[in-house]
Amino acid sequence: MMEYVDYAYYKERAHGKDIPEEEFPKAALKASIFIKCITHGRVSDSFEADYPQYTDEVRLAACAAAEVFYAAEKRLREHGGREVQSENNDGYSVTYADAAEPGTSLGEQKALQAVRPYLIDTGLMYCGGMTG
Numbered sequence: 001m002m003e004y005v006d007y008a009y010y011k012e013r014a015h016g017k018d019i020p021e022e023e024f025p026k027a028a029l030k031a032s033i034f035i036k037c038i039t040h041g042r043v044s045d046s047f048e049a050d051y052p053q054y055t056d057e058v059r060l061a062a063c064a065a066a067e068v069f070y071a072a073e074k075r076l077r078e079h080g081g082r083e084v085q086s087e088n089n090d091g092y093s094v095t096y097a098d099a100a101e102p103g104t105s106l107g108e109q110k111a112l113q114a115v116r117p118y119l120i121d122t123g124l125m126y127c128g129g130m131t132g
Contacts (some may be wrong), residue, residue: 001029001032001033001036001045002032002045003025003028003029003031003032003062004014004026004028004031004032004035004047004058004059004062004095005059005062005066006028006061007021007024007025007028007083008058008061009063010024010028010063010066013056013059013060014059014060014063016063016067018071019066019067019070023070024066024070027066027067027070027073028062028066029067030065030066030069031061031062031063031064031066031068031069032062032109033059033114034065034069034108034111034115035061035062035065035119038112038115038119038125039124039125040115040125040127042124043058043124047088048102051124053124054119054122054124057074057118057119057122058118058119058124060089060118061114061115061118061119062115064111064114064115064118065111065114067106067111067114068111068114069107069111070108072107073107080097084121112122
């Protein structure tokens with residue numbers, strides 16, 4: 001499995017600035033795996049040849065998901081492996097989250113929200129068969 005986006009695209013085309021270069025490959029790989037899953041395998045290593053009309057949408061979605069996964073992992077490291085739902089620095093408080101659905105993480109839910117604007121009109125997330 002290859003990453004659908006590289007750091008140069010993230011910085012230059014997606015105007016990303018949240019993920020340090022040394023952390024990007026891990027976040028991009030996780031984002032690519034996630035996108036392959038939510039597109040029911042349509043977006044794979046050959047997505048550029050299979051769906052050339054959606055290359056930018058897939059790459060931008062991968063950037064958005066990578067930022068979500070990077071931020072979620074950073075919060076997990078900072079909070080002893082627990083997912084944070086909200087933080088307040090006025091008197092400092094932290095609310096820890098429970099996943100809304102069994103088997104899904106809060107990061108995956110946020111990643112789905114982040115990629116939806118890029119992929120929703122492509123048909124790539126559709127569960128049924130797809131034409132052209």
